[in-house]
Amino acid sequence: MPAARKAQPESDAPVVRLQTSDEQRPAGRLLGDELRFHRERLGYTLADAARVIRASTSKVSRLERGESPAKPRDVHDLAVFYGLSREQQSQLDQLLAQAGNADLYARFADVTPNFLKRLIRLEGTAEKISVFEPRVVPGLLQTEAYARAIVQLMEVGLSDTGIERIVALRMQRQVMLDKGVPTLAALISEDVLYRPYGTASVMVEQVAFLLKATLTNRVNVRIVRTEAMAPPYPLFHLTFADGDCQELAYVEHLDGANYVTQKRQLDKYRRLLDNVRANAYGREDSTASLKRALGYWEQLAATEQPE
Template sequence: MPAAHMRQPDRDAPVVPMQDGGDRLSGRMLGDELRAHRERRGYTLADAARVIRGSTSKISRMERGQSPVKYRDLNDLALFYGVSRQERALLDQLHQQTSNEDLFARFADVTPNYLKRLIRLERSADWITVYESRVVPGLLQTEDYARALTRMIELERSDNEVELIVGLRKQRQLMLGQRRPRFVALIWEKVLYQPYGPADMMAEQIRFLRDTHSAKNASVRILPEGFIAPPTSVFHMTFDEGQSQELAYSEHADGANYITNKTQLDRTRKLLDNLRANVYKAEENTEALKRAVAHWEGLAAEQPG
């Protein structure tokens, strides 16, 4: 799109599509957005520079689209400017289109090494299957749900670090809108009713699962509450020819185990096959998600204010 025809993107749009050369145009648009937020709040270049521990000239270059914006700087400025959720979504989308910065380089300070390996593998997988009996899988968590869990588990993290962790979740979710990998989440029904925050937050999370269930490359399958569910989470990936064909992964409190041994992979595959065989049928699955949404929406309606 020629510069002369550039228009301000719709702030409600989840995606800002770009043509060739869009990275440069996105950079200018991202800079324009940051400058508008700064000026709207009455902050100076020096105010913004102190937030990112940089110089006024660096802020000026970022706002003109002449210098790349690091995700940590974007996160700190967005928090400082108090941007809304829709405004933040636009900033993140523009940053995604401008940045050649590696995903785990952007989040190095809050990403353990075992998770960096998982992120690399996710990008090249053909199929990803996740089983969870305790929480909604990370790739399907809404911002508020992810934020609540992070604050619950990562007690030593600052607010800025919590937002970076949530940002990493959001960036990983972008692959769900692509042709591959194809994604299947097997979730124990009790997870849908486990409160990790207020009822309206939980309603939003379950609606997201309900909507994701109908996506082209993703499927959410629910295991009935009466099913005796294994207590451990399982993450399983298969790959196209020319790479390692199969990999399983199990996360624990302070790390993760990657399973490549054939005997252990066979055991994991049998476990997942058994879980798939016990999920609700299609119509029952839809009804299970609808029931959970209605449950949380009902509780939210009863809450004062």
């Protein structure tokens, strides 16, 4: 494995960017992020990658940001240079197809074994994340015990070691919130606060964590009133400060995610989130709702038998 080296400054003359459709850009960003991940993992610089595909460092930088259309030959050559496995190359081929066929993949699925790692990297490069959750506490705000209870429920038959690996990976999503970016706007259905995952003590810890999160400047928690009309599925919307791909939406599942990339669908997601936000309590009432739920679980926890 080569030693990490400092990236060389770019000195290329300005170039005219090729235009890509609104649907291609998000898929291209995912492909570029995957290529950047492997390059940095191996300690290569932009200049190293540029030599492989016979291009400038600025072109590689644009490719990794999803700003330039990816050529199959370039992706293949980089995959070989990075020594990727057949499975890893297959994942790149899927992303390449998605980036190159906007109509077919305007809404595409990621069901690879590494989908959660990809989501973590994607969230880590976002400037702002907005999420509505009607069923569980959003993954970015779950405590370890709460997350473990959900994984144990859904992954029946999985070994304890396997469960702990999934939980540990999900906990990595919270680490990025300590960096100052992205900011998180979380809309949570009031019903979620009373839906038990784990023991009453687990729920006490979870609701208390949400209350603590409301005190930070980076997390904005709003509780959506029970009687509000809201979508029955979760909504995630990400905005980015860099590159041409300024936004992306996705619907996360336990073992995969559907990415929404079509402009019309992105507009729909923004409108849905705006409607949900309009039916949410304000800051003070959201805090009061969380405190009521905390009191409810504390009473139940007081009657629990120790394990």
